[in-house]
Amino acid sequence: MPTENRTTLTPDTPVRYLKGVGPKTAERFEKLGIVTLADLLCHYPRRYIDFSKPYSIAEAPADTECVVKAEVFAKPGGRILPGGRRMERITAGDDVASLEITWFNNPYATQKLQLGQEYYFQGIVTGGMLRRQMVNPQVRTAEQIQAAPFEAVYPQTEGLTSSAISRCIRQLLPHAELLPDPLPPEMLQKYRLLPKAEAVRAIHCPATEEQAAAARRRLIYEELLVLQLGIGRMRSRGAAATGAPMRRADPSPFWQSLPFAPTGAQRRALEEILNDMAGETAMNRLLQGDVGSGKTLVAAAAIWACIRAGYQAALLAPTEILAAQHAEGLNRLLAPFGMRVALLTGGMKAAARRTTLAAIRKDEADLVVGTHALMSEGVEFARLGLAVIDEQHRFGVRQRGALAEKAANPHLLVMSATPIPRTLGLLIYGDLDISILDELPPGRTPVKTRCITGKRRRDLYRFLDSEIDKGRQVYLVCPAIEDVPDGGLNAVKTYYEDIAKALLPDRRVGLMHGKLKPKEKAAVMEDFKAGRLDALVSTTVIEVGVDVPNAAVMVIENAERYGLSALHQLRGRVGRGAAESWCFLVSDNTSEAVQKRLKFLCSTTDGFAVAQYDLETRGPGDFFGSRQHGLPTLQIADLMNDTRTLHAAQSEATALLAADPLLESPAHALLAAPGTHDTHCRQGSAPCRRKVPSPGTVPAGRNFRGCRPETESCRGACAASPAACALRRCRPTQSRNPPAPPRCPFCPASAACPA
Ligand code: ADP
Numbered sequence: 001m002p003t004e005n006r007t008t009l010t011p012d013t014p015v016r017y018l019k020g021v022g023p024k025t026a027e028r029f030e031k032l033g034i035v036t037l038a039d040l041l042c043h044y045p046r047r048y049i050d051f052s053k054p055y056s057i058a059e060a061p062a063d064t065e066c067v068v069k070a071e072v073f074a075k076p077g078g079r080i081l082p083g084g085r086r087m088e089r090i091t092a093g094d095d096v097a098s099l100e101i102t103w104f105n106n107p108y109a110t111q112k113l114q115l116g117q118e119y120y121f122q123g124i125v126t127g128g129m130l131r132r133q134m135v136n137p138q139v140r141t142a143e144q145i146q147a148a149p150f151e152a153v154y155p156q157t158e159g160l161t162s163s164a165i166s167r168c169i170r171q172l173l174p175h176a177e178l179l180p181d182p183l184p185p186e187m188l189q190k191y192r193l194l195p196k197a198e199a200v201r202a203i204h205c206p207a208t209e210e211q212a213a214a215a216r217r218r219l220i221y222e223e224l225l226v227l228q229l230g231i232g233r234m235r236s237r238g239a240a241a242t243g244a245p246m247r248r249a250d251p252s253p254f255w256q257s258l259p260f261a262p263t264g265a266q267r268r269a270l271e272e273i274l275n276d277m278a279g280e281t282a283m284n285r286l287l288q289g290d291v292g293s294g295k296t297l298v299a300a301a302a303i304w305a306c307i308r309a310g311y312q313a314a315l316l317a318p319t320e321i322l323a324a325q326h327a328e329g330l331n332r333l334l335a336p337f338g339m340r341v342a343l344l345t346g347g348m349k350a351a352a353r354r355t356t357l358a359a360i361r362k363d364e365a366d367l368v369v370g371t372h373a374l375m376s377e378g379v380e381f382a383r384l385g386l387a388v389i390d391e392q393h394r395f396g397v398r399q400r401g402a403l404a405e406k407a408a409n410p411h412l413l414v415m416s417a418t419p420i421p422r423t424l425g426l427l428i429y430g431d432l433d434i435s436i437l438d439e440l441p442p443g444r445t446p447v448k449t450r451c452i453t454g455k456r457r458r459d460l461y462r463f464l465d466s467e468i469d470k471g472r473q474v475y476l477v478c479p480a481i482e483d484v485p486d487g488g489l490n491a492v493k494t495y496y497e498d499i500a501k502a503l504l505p506d507r508r509v510g511l512m513h514g515k516l517k518p519k520e521k522a523a524v525m526e527d528f529k530a531g532r533l534d535a536l537v538s539t540t541v542i543e544v545g546v547d548v549p550n551a552a553v554m555v556i557e558n559a560e561r562y563g564l565s566a567l568h569q570l571r572g573r574v575g576r577g578a579a580e581s582w583c584f585l586v587s588d589n590t591s592e593a594v595q596k597r598l599k600f601l602c603s604t605t606d607g608f609a610v611a612q613y614d615l616e617t618r619g620p621g622d623f624f625g626s627r628q629h630g631l632p633t634l635q636i637a638d639l640m641n642d643t644r645t646l647h648a649a650q651s652e653a654t655a656l657l658a659a660d661p662l663l664e665s666p667a668h669a670l671l672a673a674p675g676t677h678d679t680h681c682r683q684g685s686a687p688c689r690r691k692v693p694s695p696g697t698v699p700a701g702r703n704f705r706g707c708r709p710e711t712e713s714c715r716g717a718c719a720a721s722p723a724a725c726a727l728r729r730c731r732p733t734q735s736r737n738p739p740a741p742p743r744c745p746f747c748p749a750s751a752a753c754p755a
């Protein structure tokens with residue numbers, strides 16, 4: 001039971017109020033995107049262990065995880081092995097065969113086991129028929145299995161195992177009614193869906209397979225319906241008259257100002273955009289193109305036309321690095337026409353921010369480039385005509401809406417480098433028209449991609465050295481910022497010191513990661529761009545959009561950690577100039593599946609093929625992969641496999657919106673409430689899956705759902721909603737334990753929050 005019985009539990013009660021959840025555990029939960037009790041209840045299992053159909057020892061499949069039922073035959077005491085490891089061993093058996101079971105460093109493992117008693121052991125059976133063995137299995141009694149035959153397996157994180165998560169969730173299940181049911185009763189009846197609380201209970205602790213399936217069906221339906229309603233509402237926005245009517249512009253002056261000719265695809269895409277912008281309804285267009293296809297230039301041309309027509313434009317980028325790069329690049333393109341470009345990010349000093357805000361309000365800035373900060377309430381445009389969103393997959397449907405609401409229905413252009421199958425695209429981007437850049441700028445040579453193991457790192461560095469000799473620059477990407485014990489990961493800081501600097505002693509090597517201050521990041525990026533650095537060791541903060549044409553080699557350490565689409569994005573950082581470019585995928589993981597995936601990437605540079613393959617081969621357990629394939633992050637539904645439900649949800653959403661376009665009726669109130677699935681913040685280098693509320697949706701004093709304070713996204717989110725900030729100022733808090741002083745709902749403990 002939750003310890004805090006005197007406080008009434010609400011869905012927003014922080015998980016740290018649960019029994020057994022201290023500050024450390026709460027922090028680990030946060031890594032999984034779980035901050036509140038509602039988050040925890042909605043942390044659905046990935047799969048189940050079925051204890052109800054155990055194998056006999058002889059029939060148990062070898063080297064595969066399974067459940068075996070056997071009686072304890074012998075139970076000698078434990079002993080200490082040379083080297084200090086402790087070992088407990090028992091012999092179990094049935095009528096036919098016997099099984100030797102060993103536990104290491106777990107002195108309590110055998111304590112409760114009784115001789116002559118039958119148990120269920122879950123683990124991997126190894127060895128031949130004569131000596132079957134199992135190491136460190138989980139044990140259940142017959143009574144336990146009768147009560148809960150299926151054991152949920154959860155996505156876990158460092159220091160927080162699936163069974164620990166399970167314990168926390170189980171103590172909450174009696175309170176599942178805390179979660180309001182967004183689906184009206186008629187709908188439940190019509191589609192024979194379980195009520196929310198019942199479904200949540202059943203998904204975590206099903207009595208039968210059918211029950212688990214029914215629970216899934218209900219939860220998937222809800223999730224997809226909310227997604228489709230969001231898209232549907234965006235579409236009806238698009239059908240409305242635009243507040244920025246423009247005359248059809250002639251783009252020739254812009255094209256002529258460039259040092260190179262636009263590609264045919266770029267011209268075609270721009271024509272489609274200009275046609276839209278000259279129409280009576282607001283443009284809602286998606287510009288899709290592989291990495292390096294030159295989407296920014298098309299956006300620049302559209303922005304140019306918008307400013308020419310007398311309006312302001314805004315460009316939203318997912319990271320501060322990218323925002324700064326866009327501001328600089330666009331300024332170079334637009335300044336010759338007397339157009340003024342401003343940069344607005346969450347990391348800005350208050351005074352600079354005030355000046356910029358005033359310029360935007362007084363129409364003294366023609367284009368504003370920024371991060372999430374652009375969506376904050378203090379930002380008022382004098383006459384916004386066009387909003388551009390770069391790297392769309394980083395933002396949800398709702399954020400698109402938030403930017404569009406900054407003015408009377410401006411035109412909207414979203415850009416994405418993740419090609420997705422067309423049928424799926426229609427369902428997910430159903431509210432958008434699509435333009436495709438299917439042609440790379442001339443003179444590019446495809447990036448050569450190779451898989452290597454860590455053993456060849458020295459050879460690799462010799463190659464890097466020779467490339468640097470030729471005047472090229474290199475990227476070295478690592479998955480984590482700091483060392484995780486036993487993580488087997490190359491942490492960026494130690495890698496920088498111990499490997500990169502050691503193996504490139506005479507070279508200028510820079511370090512970049514999400515925990516650097518925005519200023520420091522900008523300085524490192526500036527140095528790299530200007531050629532003052534030969535190599536850049538970085539986390540994936542450089543994943544999206546960074547453009548340094550002289551960089552010719554990309555090295556990705558622990559490549560097995562990333563989805564193919566993410567690797568393809570990273571690879572897209574090189575091959576932007578005329579020089580021959582290379583991408584090295586370093587991985588010591590020799591499993592067949594991993595090697596096959598990486599080899600596939602070596603065999604093609606076609607982003608569409610990569611995305612297709614990624615989606616097809618992505619298993620249900622591929623947590624990281626699913627985060628990075630570019631589709632909206634969903635809690636339980638799978639857009640590739642749940643297409644039938646997706647269609648059903650789409651028609652229901654259409655019907656609902658026809659009857660109640662703004663979802664104002666009380667029965668639909670919860671469906672219109674801020675969803676969470678499409679507002680996950682996915683910035684920073686660590687997998688931050690915390691939810692960013694849309695501005696104004698968090699009542700003051702309510703618990704935050706913001707981002708990690710160190711990431712730029714936090715600053716963005718916090719700045720994004722000054723009104724929702726109870727204090728208007730985030731104080732650093734000393735104690736992590738409640739009761740804490742009131743603080744900004746977005747930044748739990750951030751001195752860095754400027755709001
Ligand atoms: P992405 O589509 O990945 O956002 P970018 O817009 O960053 O690609 O463009 C990649 C690079 O190609 C940039 O350096 C840009 O200046 C260059 N580029 C874009 N269009 C052309 C073109 N038509 N001819 C030559 N280079 C181009």
Ligand code: MG
Nearest residue numbers: 295296390545
């Ligand atoms: Mg780009």
